[in-house]
Amino acid sequence: MNRMTKLLGTAALALATTSAFAADPDLLVFDWSGFEEEGFFVKYAEKHGSGPTYAFFGEEEEAFQKLRSGFKADVAHPCSQSIEKWAQAELIEPWDISKIPSYATLAETYRTDPTFVRDGEVYFIPTDLGMTGIAYNADEIKPEQVASLEIFLDPEMSGRTSLPDNVEDSYALAYLATGTSDWTKATEEDFKKASDWLRKAHANARAYWADGAELAQLMATGEVLIAWSWNETPVQMVGDGYNIGFEREAKEGSSAWFCGYVNLKDGPGSEEKAHEFIESFLSQETADYIVNEWGYGHSNTTAMGTFDEETLTEVGLNQITAPQLEQLPMDISLREMMIKEFERIKAGF
Known part of the structure; x- marks a missing residue:
């Protein structure tokens, strides 16, 4: 995380229902503080001139309750344990995998888990792990x-x-x-x-x-x-x-642990841009950033194969x-x- 994120600290988390980092008005991402850094959406920004607009949560139960109470966003970033609860609450809808070619790089276990994939429909795309x-x-x-x-x-x-x-x-x-x-x-x-x-x-x-x-x-x-x-x-x-x-x-x-993105029902923004954001997140550029700058792993197995054992050991992976x-x-x-x-x-x- 860069110095800006450190300075934001927990104060940023208090802005959970506001667009703390306004950018592309057509895509609102409900996320953990820090994931608004440019390294996570390089390809998206190259295409659209800026990153998405972000709102933040500090903990997944908090995010769940805010969404249940009517807060609207296009995409959210829960971790694996929350998916069943969010699905039962009918907060999420399937991704169109034909619009996310890099989904094919994910490990088979991610692409077949019945919590994430139901009746052939993908409801959760793992992206980051640590x-x-x-x-x-x-x-x-x-x-x-x-x-x-x-x-x-x-x-x-x-x-x-x-x-x-x-x-x-x-x-x-x-x-x-x-x-x-x-x-x-x-x-x-x-x-x-x-x-x-x-x-x-x-x-x-x-x-x-x-x-x-x-x-x-x-x-x-x-x-x-x-x-x-x-x-x-x-x-x-x-x-x-x-x-x-x-x-x-x-x-x-x-x-x-591993976390990823869900497609929220009735999002106010662009469905097309939501899919472009995920494709961007699954890129080699994002994998390079998340490993080298954050010390986290990435779900793109092809990208992770480019890191040597010394690098992975250094960051605790x-x-x-x-x-x-x-x-x-x-x-x-x-x-x-x-x-x-x-x-x-x-x-x-």
Whole structure:
């Protein structure tokens, strides 16, 4: 993320229902803060002279509720776990894949998953992916201290840790810490164990971070020494000269997530431009930008094949031997339980 995004920080998130970055009036993208950067829509801008107009959300449940309450946009950027809920609420409609040639570059698992593809119709196009692990201040914390996720419960870390203000990421941590590395098979007992663990981790947390820029600020000041973090933050902080480590191979493991775009029903703008935007996002140019500048992966498998192992290791996208929880779509009733319990935990109950 560039300096402009860092300066925006959480203030940008408050503009979730306004066009904070007005550009092409024919396309409104409802997105995470930071994705308005030019590197994500190079080909679109080349054709239309500017990028889309953007509005922002800070968390997917917030985005869902805003859309349910009548907020209108053309395209939105949820992650994989939200698709079933958004589909059931009839917020989304199929993409016309004939207008998105680069869709063919996606891995087969993305193009055949029944949550994303229903009766031959594509409702979700994965675009970006990343890893969540332990970011730590390497001036204060030794590598052996982050060999286990139990560091988040260590009494010596009281008030020095930070957790994501995101139900999926925080529960991914808690499930891993309590022995569940596949949450698609999680039982209510597994959920209870994870919730109990997360409640203990909450007691140690100084703050919940809403985006990578906010976490970077917390770690840059030294307030936070340990965080459950997307790989974006350590990549950026190391680039800015901070000594931040990133541990994905704690003995209990780490997690991987992927997000993408949906075509919102009754969007106010151009359906043609919505499809052009997705084709642009799936380009080699966007893959180069998201890997080199953000440290995230890209769903275009052809484009990802152009990066060497050294580059992927540097940004935290390399293969690991520890367990990896894939943040795949889960049973919707379990996810609703997680959402409710997460709010209780954050409130101190």
